[in-house]
Amino acid sequence: MEICITSLLREKGFKVTPQRLAIYKMLAATKSHPNAEMIFNELQSMYPTMSLATVYKTMEILKEIGLVQVLNAGEDSFRYDADTSNHPHVRCIECGQVDDVQNIDSAAFVDQVAQGTKYHLIGQQFYFYGICPRCQTKELN
Amino acid sequence: MEICITSLLREKGFKVTPQRLAIYKMLAATKSHPNAEMIFNELQSMYPTMSLATVYKTMEILKEIGLVQVLNAGEDSFRYDADTSNHPHVRCIECGQVDDVQNIDSAAFVDQVAQGTKYHLIGQQFYFYGICPRCQTKELN
């Protein structure tokens, strides 16, 4: 995994820096789909000089070399996911957490859209909204 | 349709103003899924004192009373749609236009997700990306 990002950066002509490794490592280790500020906050203790701008610049590169995907779950900021497989996401409208939706077969649905539109389709994003298990139990108060 | 927005506003305790009618009428008459600035620009000739802030405030209300839905197709601004039925959208990565995807049956797909997640699902948004017919022909140059 570290090998992967290191060689990928070099291949594409980007330099390998501690900041880039740290950002990618942190993202790959979480399932929380953090936005830039969350990533920045989490890395600040380890890298006291880390800047938000570097997080943004790094995400731009990681997106470009295919190591992260950018999520736009209807919020005011972008979230990032080191799992670049094309899977749906679901956001809790109470607490705001974003989870993966696993083991979904969207092929039939995508095919249907591919046929129904005259676009040359390249990708897609599926976002669901609802109340997460934890917030459901909270609401029993 | 005008009757609808007028009575709906009154029912919910909002006042009926020319600006609100104009904004909704314009949105209901287009398929272009405009963002706030596009709406503002188009209305400025007819309503020279119209302000962007009023567009935003109005969209907030129209969303609240269920007359518009807000789209977040991976851009830096929100788009608005007076068609509140839950249909997918497709955006051209060349020219940026956003189109509806019509006649799609997503029930099976949604059911699959509803069962696969422990969320209490409330809604969803499907976004596709690709190259629109017009840009496909342009690319032949």
Next chain:
DNA sequence: ATTGTTGCAAACTATTTGCAAGGCG
């Protein structure tokens, strides 16, 4: 008459950019 709304300007937030100092190759 009362209360909500408009529209300007200022505030705010997320993101991007310019640039000098520093680090990777």
Next chain:
DNA sequence: CGCCTTGCAAATAGTTTGCAACAAT
């Protein structure tokens, strides 16, 4: 060593808010 990257600060863009004048009920 040369060039890319960092990180600060300033700039930008979309959206929201405060408030005084105004309009709908």
